[in-house]
Amino acid sequence: MTEQQNKIKLRTTVTREPKTRNGVTALILFGLVGGMTGLAFASDPLYRIFCKVTGYGGTTQVAEAPAESKIIDHMVTVRFDANVNKSLPWRFKSVQNTIKVRLGEQALAFFEATNVSDKPIVGTATFNVAPFKAGEYFNKIECFCFTEQVLKPGQTVQMPVTFYVDPAIIKDRNTVDVKTITLSYTFFAGDDQSEAQKLQTTHVITKDEENILISRESSPKG
């Protein structure tokens, strides 16, 4: 009998007492799960900020126009590269293949986009520079990629980008070997097409417009 009682007593000490402790432990662990889930979602803005700040993955910097005095006599070649995602029926090309600039010197380049569909469409461009390590030193002053672009059917626009390369690039042991920087854009169909919807009346592309479009496309590169 005493043995039996002992047993019961033992069991209660094993199970009852730690029950609250178990609850607390589980609560802490659930908190940890919540925290990690939160971190996963926070990674999206954090990743963007990280890329912007460090130029990670060739993310370029945004800057004011540079001071003239900062220009130094060291040339780099900037190449221009244009791409269109499959989702967007546009033609997109760089007007010039390369330009040579002095470090710290403001430069202007043009890209040209044509809407080859029969509807107005919003396009939005992503961009990076290669090699990636140059991203930190590649400053854009103005760029068509900062905003969404709306093109009417058959419309062609020339889009400017002004930029300069930070002279600090030759002070960095890592980037001193960079002689050529490629500035690359890819146009995607914008997720938000409301601007295009506003433009869309009952416009149907006419034969004339189609011909103009074709002749533009076939003309040699400027």
Add this chain to the structure above:
Amino acid sequence: MSETAHADAHEHHDHRPTGWKRWVYSTNHKDIGTMYLALAMIGAIVGTAASMAIRVELHEPGVQFITDFQFYNVLVTAHGFIMVFFVVMPALIGGFGNWFIPLMIGTPDMAFPRMNNISFWLLPAALILLVIAGLIDGGPGTGWTVYPPLANADFHPGMAVDFGILSLHLAGASSILGAINFITTIVNMRAPGMTFHRMPLFIWAMLLTAILLLLAIPVLAGALTMLLTDRNFDTAFFSPAGGGDPLLWQHLFWFFGHPEVYIMIIPAFGVISEIVSTFSKKPIFGYLGMAYAMAAIGVVGFIVWAHHMYTVGFNVETRAYFTLATMVIAVPTGVKIFSWLATMWGGSIKFDTPMLFAMGFIFLFVVGGVTGVTLANAGADQAFHDTYFVVAHFHYVLSVAAIFAMYAGFYYWIGKMSGKQYPEGMARLQFWVTFIGVNILFFPQHFAGMAGMPRRIPDYPDAYAGWNMISSWGAYITAVGAILFFVVLWKTLTSKETVAANQWGTGANTLEWTVASPAPFHTHEQTPAIGTQPAAIGTQPAE
């Protein structure tokens, strides 16, 4: 010791539910463990069927029988998901963990028995969703990595990927609940006297695995949710058009994915440690080193994820960092290998089937481990990335090693779980068939990979024909081994030969061997007193 078991059986036979209620409503850790093992076997049949279809298709150049290449990709995807989430994890963590954590730490059951029930029953639901995913809208042909944009609505319209995501959400919820249960049980409910430094290594392994699960799975869940909203609600986490980045998915996926491989292999380490110690009749060599080596592997596992992404286009510094961090893992892994060898050294080893599988595990893990060092180097990886060399590497460490640990654990504990003796001769035959099979299956894949054969292709240039044919034959031999396993299982369960409470003798000194075989429905109702046990309990260092 048998007195305890005796009393238990008398006291509680009336509390024991019967029929289908016993299983569906089960809150008993042993029954839930058994159900996990059964689910893993069902998963293994489906997953193996997928891999056999792949190997038959690749037996010769040209199209054998899979004319729809989307279906081939779905097979590759299903094979990966099922083997990871529905075979290795339920067997090693859910099955052995549920069965033996309470038995080994001397507590009657898990901390939250009803949560344990939910953890289990989420998994069959998840498996059903995954099978549905494979059958509708062409199935998810994304690979288990589910990289967008391929996994986006643009390239996988239809519901297949959505079902796959929901399946993983359920499997993830199951793992998280299970992990919380495991950690709470191990932290709070150890028998008095069983300090952290006296816990068996299997318990250490389970604790660390549960912690890894707790930290890694929520990240996967978050990423999957983002992918789901990208697909269905026009968000743009991973879509460049809306300012997202497809590479963010890869970062998140591998932040989960790399710890996930340790989630699969650390329980295997635990099982192997117990078996090596038992059959050598020696306590584990360098117990603390072993425990902390596992902890170190777990910690470092969280800071090496991008070594899966060397070719996405990284700064050189990023690749340099991940190369060096990844190579560090070789050190604790080496400690484990050498400690196992040292445990065997000077032992009086009986080479029963569990020990054969354990030794097979150690050797094959070394073979797979050294190629891991190759792949850790971002420079060399440029030649190896996404080739069959990678396939060979991760199948050696995960498929082969993890499955050897599962087989080893099964033979080691089936006597405790069923009370029956497995047929030793047939079991040894099963070991040798499997050992020969997996090596013929996976070793030639190193060669195909070095010659340049990419992964995940349904047909290959004719030059790769030779090694692929050999590899396919290896797969058939391995399948024979798997069939043999089911024969052994059948023979064991129908056998009349019973086993003693401690069938392995003096080497087996963890607490599960102090209760009767088969383990009664309720065990350790009376807390075992660790300090007064004559034999050293667990694999703790002598004090």
Add this chain to the structure above:
Amino acid sequence: MQNSRRIILGYNSGVAFLITAFAAFMASGANAAEPIPWQMNFQPAATPVMEKIIDFHNLLLTIQVGIVVLVLGLMLYIIIKFNSKSNPEPSKTTHNTPLEVIWTVIPIVILIVLAVPSMKLLFFMDKAPNPEMTLKITGHQWYWSYQYPDNGDFEFDSNIIPDDEIKPGQRRLLEVDNQVVLPVNTEIRLLMTSEDVIHNWAIPAFGVKMDTVPGRTNESWIKVTKPGTYYGQCSELCGVNHGFMPVAVKVVSKDEFKKWAAEAKKEFAKAKNTPVKVVKMKSPAQAQLR
């Protein structure tokens, strides 16, 4: 395909199998720019990067074989010496601090020995000395397109030659309609991107393998030292026909390349000037092709 069937049938007899396998293994050292039957090693290097990869891997392999043999040896010794028959009384040793320190320190030393050449290789790959020309590569579902911005800015698509159009002597699944032509001994900048999903442009003999990611441009470089035709395949799962978008590069002398580029400019410019097909769309929202 028929060819390969015959090869496989031939191997069914054991002796022939061994002899041919050995011959093929020996032959794998010969200058081939494509995979060959029973190859067990890398394709011969055609760029300095691949040469360095092979050198580094040789070092890795030596150490790895050493480790595997050591473990195997120890295990065999244990099996012979410490089985329950030869050694009925187990030792009680559970600790040996010097030993534990040794098997922690020696791997660290080995890793340091490996890390130095590994880092050298990595930084060598990353540095593009000063490329003379640029090849722009774009991945599509499921073909590649190539652009030569510095050689007349022409571009063309490169599609697989399907099995039923393969001519004798051509390599099934590796041949394309328009090969990339590049000059030998020239540093070439590779710019890569994708129009849809992630692909991966890889040529084993060049030691080049890089993802093409939509919305971003990756950069790599090559300098091919031997003329010849080189083959590779898409190396990132990209959908249904992932296995059917090979890469074929023909490397020729600088003069031949100039001639080819002039021809190609005319040929592919013609294709480029065909009238634009106006894309008829139902609504702007459809632009997303959802």
